[in-house]
Structure formats: structure tokens, C-alpha cells
Amino acid sequence: MRKVFYIAFKDVRRTFRDIPALATMLAAPLIIALVLGSAFGGSTGFSIAPTRVVVVDLDAAPAQSAGGQIGESIVATLTGPGLKDVLLVEQVVTEQEARDRVDDGDAAVAVIIPAGLTAALTQTQAASTSIVLYRDPTKTIGPGIVNTVIQRVVAQVNGAAAAAGTAAQLAVATGVTDPAVIIQLATTASQAFVSKAQSAPLLTVDAREPQVTAAEKTKVVGVAGPVLAGMMVFFMFLAASNVARSILDEDVNGTLPRLFTTPTPRGVILTGKFLSVMLVVLIQAVVLIVAGRLIFGIDWGAPAPVGALTVGGAAVSAGFAVCLMSLARTPGQAGAIASGVFLVMALVGGNFVGTANVGGIFGTVRLFTPNGWLLKGWDSTLRGGSMGDVLLPVVVVLAFALVTLSVGVVLFRRRFS
Amino acid sequence: MRFVEVTGLRKQFDPPKGTVAVDGLSFGIEQGEIYSLLGPNGAGKTTTISILSCLLRPTGGDASVGGASIIKQQAAVKEAIGVVPQEIALYPDLTAQENLAFWGKMYGLRGSPLDARVEEVLDLIDLSDRKKDRLEDFSGGMKRRVNIGAALLHKPRILFLDEPTVGIDPQSRRAILDGIKDLNRQGTTILYTTHYMEEAQELSDRIAIMDHGRMIAEGTHEELVKSIGGQATVELTVDHDLDRTLATWCAVDGVTSALAEDGRARLLVSDANSAVPRLFETATRDGIRITGINVAEPNLETVFLTLTGRALRD
Numbered sequence: 001m002r003k004v005f006y007i008a009f010k011d012v013r014r015t016f017r018d019i020p021a022l023a024t025m026l027a028a029p030l031i032i033a034l035v036l037g038s039a040f041g042g043s044t045g046f047s048i049a050p051t052r053v054v055v056v057d058l059d060a061a062p063a064q065s066a067g068g069q070i071g072e073s074i075v076a077t078l079t080g081p082g083l084k085d086v087l088l089v090e091q092v093v094t095e096q097e098a099r100d101r102v103d104d105g106d107a108a109v110a111v112i113i114p115a116g117l118t119a120a121l122t123q124t125q126a127a128s129t130s131i132v133l134y135r136d137p138t139k140t141i142g143p144g145i146v147n148t149v150i151q152r153v154v155a156q157v158n159g160a161a162a163a164a165g166t167a168a169q170l171a172v173a174t175g176v177t178d179p180a181v182i183i184q185l186a187t188t189a190s191q192a193f194v195s196k197a198q199s200a201p202l203l204t205v206d207a208r209e210p211q212v213t214a215a216e217k218t219k220v221v222g223v224a225g226p227v228l229a230g231m232m233v234f235f236m237f238l239a240a241s242n243v244a245r246s247i248l249d250e251d252v253n254g255t256l257p258r259l260f261t262t263p264t265p266r267g268v269i270l271t272g273k274f275l276s277v278m279l280v281v282l283i284q285a286v287v288l289i290v291a292g293r294l295i296f297g298i299d300w301g302a303p304a305p306v307g308a309l310t311v312g313g314a315a316v317s318a319g320f321a322v323c324l325m326s327l328a329r330t331p332g333q334a335g336a337i338a339s340g341v342f343l344v345m346a347l348v349g350g351n352f353v354g355t356a357n358v359g360g361i362f363g364t365v366r367l368f369t370p371n372g373w374l375l376k377g378w379d380s381t382l383r384g385g386s387m388g389d390v391l392l393p394v395v396v397v398l399a400f401a402l403v404t405l406s407v408g409v410v411l412f413r414r415r416f417s
Numbered sequence: 418m419r420f421v422e423v424t425g426l427r428k429q430f431d432p433p434k435g436t437v438a439v440d441g442l443s444f445g446i447e448q449g450e451i452y453s454l455l456g457p458n459g460a461g462k463t464t465t466i467s468i469l470s471c472l473l474r475p476t477g478g479d480a481s482v483g484g485a486s487i488i489k490q491q492a493a494v495k496e497a498i499g500v501v502p503q504e505i506a507l508y509p510d511l512t513a514q515e516n517l518a519f520w521g522k523m524y525g526l527r528g529s530p531l532d533a534r535v536e537e538v539l540d541l542i543d544l545s546d547r548k549k550d551r552l553e554d555f556s557g558g559m560k561r562r563v564n565i566g567a568a569l570l571h572k573p574r575i576l577f578l579d580e581p582t583v584g585i586d587p588q589s590r591r592a593i594l595d596g597i598k599d600l601n602r603q604g605t606t607i608l609y610t611t612h613y614m615e616e617a618q619e620l621s622d623r624i625a626i627m628d629h630g631r632m633i634a635e636g637t638h639e640e641l642v643k644s645i646g647g648q649a650t651v652e653l654t655v656d657h658d659l660d661r662t663l664a665t666w667c668a669v670d671g672v673t674s675a676l677a678e679d680g681r682a683r684l685l686v687s688d689a690n691s692a693v694p695r696l697f698e699t700a701t702r703d704g705i706r707i708t709g710i711n712v713a714e715p716n717l718e719t720v721f722l723t724l725t726g727r728a729l730r731d
Contacts, residue, residue, distance in 0.1 A: 003523065014510050255507065257472055258520075259523060261498070262520070263523075
């Protein structure tokens, strides 16, 4: 039994002396998570850098319609407290200056409020007009937010105008002929529309996220956690195949046949090799989990489910790696087979799309891979799930591990009998 | 009973039509002797070692090492043998000390006895000062020494060495051969395979000459040489059509065989003193100019040539 551990530890030592292998196992997933995490703002929440916006308010209409000057209202909305973390707004004097700022890359979007906007909309016969958004074509998120904000204001203005117009028509239809009365009725209607829309809307949107069953509340899960979980699972399979391939390397190099000439049973030798695969991957996972915590501040979840997923992930990646290596004739062939298979598994399993809940056919197909189950489990723990929430994913991946390892063991024993 | 007894050993790869690498081999090795298997590449030497090491299962026949059958008592055989494979079978990214410690563990050694034995072997192979260096930093000769050292850790009763001096410098080869003699003096039985006649001649108590999986001769060096009538080898270089020249010389009295090797004529003659003048006479008569000549007393090369019609290194 000792010899199993001697062989396993020898391989673990050799693996951790292999700098390129270490780079693949540890550095690559961390670097990818760092890049993606930095791009999306870090571990907590999805955040982006504030968008630089320039506004030119050419509207000089007197305050006649609902809410005062419409141009001022738009500027006030853009510079309001609700958007201060998302937009950096600067007012400029001329339209050309605004366009130049975007062209020079100093701003992502220019909001050009046309001259006479309020007057055009508050006339008895309102004329159609437009607010111009002059945007940098290479940027999408910031200008998109500005567009949404402006659209809300526009919808409110249009609604108020429609209310005013409808009130005026109703007044005329019911026999009111005094223009002052008609205007008063229209003004009252538009003011009422704006007031009701802001204070007591009839229809609202309630945005929610799925709750894990045993958690009291859903944690806020940032981007880095799911990304690193996806990368960790993918690179665990790659690392496992690298270590498992050493069985074939040793056969070619002569150390495996030499081992077979020693009074060490073949079963012990092969068990030691298989154990080394599992140990290396386990160490890799622990390092990545700790690094994720220290570097990105990822809260992986409760120790029990985290531990179960880590062990399950190590077992299934070891099982798959041993199985694939047993099918290969040469180390070169093994490398090609493993890379291809694990890449496809990662693509299907969702390693590269994070652990966001995925529905539809993709959500079903990914569960044909151990990757999909592992990511389902990691999604639960990252959201505060308990052991009960990850029990099914862990059982499934252990079943995958048992089957694949059994196949690998049988094939290797036959080859080296 | 001899320490190693091989009876009718046969190995065919991919039967029924595959290559027969060992074909009915029978020999015995006495305890304490150095026994060599001498033959060209492909003669079946490595396959024989692999079978006796329990790496390959024979297709037919049996063998025993120290009284234990290689088929039924493999564990006992493996306890008794140390195997030095032809290729360097070590871990290049481990140090010499780590390599030896690992292989010692595979033979059941551990703790302070293992540490002490590793130091002893390092001393034996003269690499104590390099024990902390990784094998990938060693020269070929140094790697060969560690390769041998790894087989000595458990003090085997018999050491199998499969062409241990291939591809190394003369100084390292000398050190290895001297080391093998020392081991033998200390009581280790040696089974040595080689295609170098000089090594077999220098080291061995007895030699078995193999070709195409069969033993074609066996005995001490003197017995083998005597078996072919003590024929000498005469090598001649000519500036003429070699094939025509060989045909002419084959007919000369005292010439047993003639063949071309490396652009030279290689002749077996019963008596060099009388055959050489006749060869020159014939050459002069036929206008053949001899540009070089070398006469060698009967040796294993000659034996092989006589028995097979081929040079040992063909």
C-alpha cells in the first residue's frame, strides 16, 4: 500500500517541477479570470466604468408645458443622483463642440437637445422634433444607457403631449369653445399624466433572480466567481490529462517497464499512477479556490459543498483523463484526443459562458457533461447554497468518475498484463 | 541446479505468423559467473532478458531464477534480480538521489536503511558529489551509471545488464566494465548482453552466441575459438573490383571463407602465415593491387563469421 503513495507522490513532485504544466494548471485560469473580471469590474456585481456624456441644451423655449422647459428636464435627468455612478455628464455650449468631443474620443455620446424643443411640443399644433444622440460606434453599453434614459424622458413627454391633446379634443367635443379653458384642460391633463407616471404607476417591472432552496437570501454574485469556476473546471480536466499521459510517457521512456521488473504488483503501480492524477488536480483546485478568494475576493460558499464539489471535480477529471489515456496508443495521440474531447466538453458544458442560469436546449444539453453538473453545483454554492443544493451534482459527477475510471483501469490492466 | 536455468524458451510476437524473436533457447548460468549473450542487433538478446525479467511471457518453454519459475513465481524472481535496461530508464527531472531513493522504495527499502543504501550506491557509482543534481544535467556516461545503480539498491543475487555501454564514451565504458567485474568479485551473478565482441571476451566466464533467436554456440572464449579450428581473420584493402577479387581469393588454398565488409575483403584462413603469401601471389598474377592488410588472431568475431557467414555487426 505504501508503494501506491510513493508512486503517486513521485508523480506529483514531477508535475510541480514542470513549469509549463504549472503555467497551464494555475496561471492560465487565474489570468483569464483576472482579465475577464477586470473587464467587468471585479468580484461583486456587474459594473462598468462611467460613460462620458456631453450635453448641449439648445432648447430655449419658455416654460409653458408640463414640468417646465423640456431641455432642462432632460439635462436634470442625466445629471441626477440616480445616474451619477454610470454617467459622467458635461454640458457644452455648441452642437459642433459636442460632436467634436465624440469624434475625438473624449466622450462616448453627445446628447443634442434641439433649439425650440419645448416650444414645438407645447404649441397647440405640436410639431414633431427629435433629440439627437451622436454616439461613438465602438461603444455600446454607455450610449445604450443614455439612449434608454432619453427614451424614458421622450416617452413621458410624448405621453404628456398625448394626454394634453386628448384632453383638448374631449373639451372641444363636449362643447368647450374658450381657448383659455381648452389650454387649461390640456395643461392639467399633461401635468396629471406626468405626476401619476412618476409617483403611482399602474404597471411596474419586478426584476428578480432565482433563489437557492436552502439559502435565506440570494448572495450578490459577481463576474469573477462564475468565470473562475468555469476556468477551474476546464483546466482541471486538462491538468488531469497531462498527468495521466505520464503513464504512456513512462511506457515509451522505459520507466514503466522497469517498474514492472520490480517486486511491485502491477495493480499497485497503476493505482499509484491514477492516485497521482487525482492528487494533482485536487491541489490545483485548492490553489485556485484560495487564489480566487485572495485575489478576487470570491466567496465560494460553505466549506462542505465547496469541498464536495472540489473532490467530485477532481475525481471526474481524473476518471475521464485515465479513460482517454487508456484509449490512446502513444503520448502524442493522447494529447490530441484529450485536448479535443475536453474542449468539446467545456463548450457544451458551459465553461466559457459562466454559470448564469441557462435555459432552453442548451441548458439541457450541458447536463450531458460532467462540466455542466459541476458548474451547476458551483453556481449554487456561489449563491449561498448548502450541501443539499449540490448533492445531486456531486452524485452525478462521482457516477461519471466511477464509470470512466473503471473503463480506464480495465483497459490499462489489459494492456499491461 | 544452476542459478539460472533456461529450457526451450520461445517467444513469438503476434502468433501465428508474427516474428519469432527467441526460438528454443536453452542455457544455464552458474551462481557467481558472468555469462554473456553475444549477438548482432535483432538476435533476441533483449527479448531473452525481458522474458527472464518477467516483462514478457514466453510463448513456450520455461526458465527459473534462483529456483523460482519466471511464469509461476514472478514475485520471487523479481526479488532476486536487478535489471539494467538498454535505454536510460530514469526520471530526468528528479535528482540522482531522488531517483535512487524511488527505485529503492520499489524494491521495498525505506527509512534509514534506504538512505544509507542510496549513499552507498552513489559512492559505488562515483556520483556522491552530484547527488543533488537532476539527471537531465548529467552526461550520457553518468546517466548510465545511475541506471546501473538503480538496479543495485536491493543487492540482487543476479544482475541483468542489457547492452549497458551503448553510445557512451570509452572512459565511461571502462568504468562500467570495471564496476561489473567488482560486483562479480563481490558475489553477484551477471547476465550481460552485448554486440561488442571485446566486452564479451573481457568480462565473461562463458559466452553464448545468438543469432535469429537461437543459440549457435556456447562456451568459454577459448572453447569457442577452438571450435572453429582457430581460424585467423585477414582483412585486405584493394584498388580493384572487390567482388571479382573475392571470387579469386576464395579459390586460394587455406581460405575458408571470403566476404566484403566496409569496402574491404575479409577472409577466414586456417593459417595466416601460409595463406597471406598465397593471397599476395594471386593478387600480383591478376594485377590486383593490395593497399592495406590486417591480420587478426581468431576471436569471437571470427567464430560468428564462421558460424553464420555474416559479421557480428551486420
